[in-house]
Amino acid sequence: MKGTNPKANNTPADNSKPQDSKGKGKENTAKDDLSKQFALVFDSVCLYCLNISPPLLIAFINALFQKSHSLNSKVDVLSGKSVGEIFLPRASDFVVRIAETINGIEKVFEYLIEFQSYLDPTIAYRISDYSNRQAWNLKKVQGTDIILRYPNTAEIYLKRSRSKGTPITVKHATSDGQILPLFQILTVPFFSRTLEENANDFLILLPFEILRYRERVRKNPSKKNLDLLSKHQDAITSILDEKKKAGILDDYRYACLKNALVILMDYAYSDVAALQEGGNKKMSIAEIKRSFNVLEVAKAWQDENVQLRNDKAQLQTKLDASEDKIRKLEEELRNLKANLT
Numbered sequence: 001m002k003g004t005n006p007k008a009n010n011t012p013a014d015n016s017k018p019q020d021s022k023g024k025g026k027e028n029t030a031k032d033d034l035s036k037q038f039a040l041v042f043d044s045v046c047l048y049c050l051n052i053s054p055p056l057l058i059a060f061i062n063a064l065f066q067k068s069h070s071l072n073s074k075v076d077v078l079s080g081k082s083v084g085e086i087f088l089p090r091a092s093d094f095v096v097r098i099a100e101t102i103n104g105i106e107k108v109f110e111y112l113i114e115f116q117s118y119l120d121p122t123i124a125y126r127i128s129d130y131s132n133r134q135a136w137n138l139k140k141v142q143g144t145d146i147i148l149r150y151p152n153t154a155e156i157y158l159k160r161s162r163s164k165g166t167p168i169t170v171k172h173a174t175s176d177g178q179i180l181p182l183f184q185i186l187t188v189p190f191f192s193r194t195l196e197e198n199a200n201d202f203l204i205l206l207p208f209e210i211l212r213y214r215e216r217v218r219k220n221p222s223k224k225n226l227d228l229l230s231k232h233q234d235a236i237t238s239i240l241d242e243k244k245k246a247g248i249l250d251d252y253r254y255a256c257l258k259n260a261l262v263i264l265m266d267y268a269y270s271d272v273a274a275l276q277e278g279g280n281k282k283m284s285i286a287e288i289k290r291s292f293n294v295l296e297v298a299k300a301w302q303d304e305n306v307q308l309r310n311d312k313a314q315l316q317t318k319l320d321a322s323e324d325k326i327r328k329l330e331e332e333l334r335n336l337k338a339n340l341t
Helices: 026-050 054-065 123-137 195-201 203-211 214-219 223-245 251-268 273-277 285-340
Strands: 074-077 093-102 105-116 140-142 145-147 152-157 168-173 179-189
Touching: 026 093, 026 105, 026 203, 026 251, 054 074, 054 093, 054 105, 054 152, 054 179, 054 195, 054 203, 105 123, 123 152, 123 168, 123 179, 195 203, 195 223, 203 223, 203 251, 214 223, 223 251
Parallel strands: 105 152, 152 179
Antiparallel strands: 074 093, 093 105, 140 145, 168 179
8 A cells, every 4th residue: 555664554544544355445335335225215215105006196197297187097107016026226217107098998198207316418318218119119000100109208306406497308310400309308306396396296205305405414414404304304294194184195105105204314314423313223125125015014904904895885785775675575565465455
């Protein structure tokens, strides 16, 4: 090691950092590991939230793309599998497919949503690649025309920005220089919107509001900034409580969003010593997966109870109808007996 005499001193120089086996500073390695863990948790919680409620997901799509799909439409999130298998290498690209019956005919609408920490125009390359492939998969041939249908696309980024978001237009240029627009990618800076706007339009993503002051707190964990974060966390929780009280969230969805909020809080601020000293201990990946699975079991139990209640209601309706029919038959029998006498 430069600047040291290995024969005289086996310890690193004062201005050096301990090295790992690859020669990289352990401090930097720890930061890299934390960054990778947070990226994994971030992507997984995105997918987790988008899967908890079809009506909430459709409401989010409607607000994001200015659509008016029925909240009863069939919806699928094509990225990932079940919540129990949610931890994927990369899960930040979400393809949402909504099937809606219009005038007796089922029509399918497809949406591609990319989540990023900050606006990155190069994401358009990846979105364009997927969109082109999907357009060819869904192509329609009408005579000598080939009609390509592109999914609606959006990029949502979660670092503070004064920008309101400018759509990225993907264009096609012919060999003679003619330029034709193909499709647009919406760009949505999550934190250029207010907490109230996100609560009303993007309720399914409300737990990500806890990241609003992440950079500020990590850069300067002063009492003022920590208090600001604490008040914001309380505000998010109060909104979830109000949505539950109003019947917009049932017990299961409420528990899911609260769970996502806790997970994001733990990982987003896990390197802030003041918060760790206050008992904000980071959950392990295994604990997070277990919390997802516990909620899935709770949902299954809830769904089973709902089905049992529905079955009971249907049986009660049939029983009431049978009893009514019996009463009518008994009345007819009394009338017949009276006429015979």
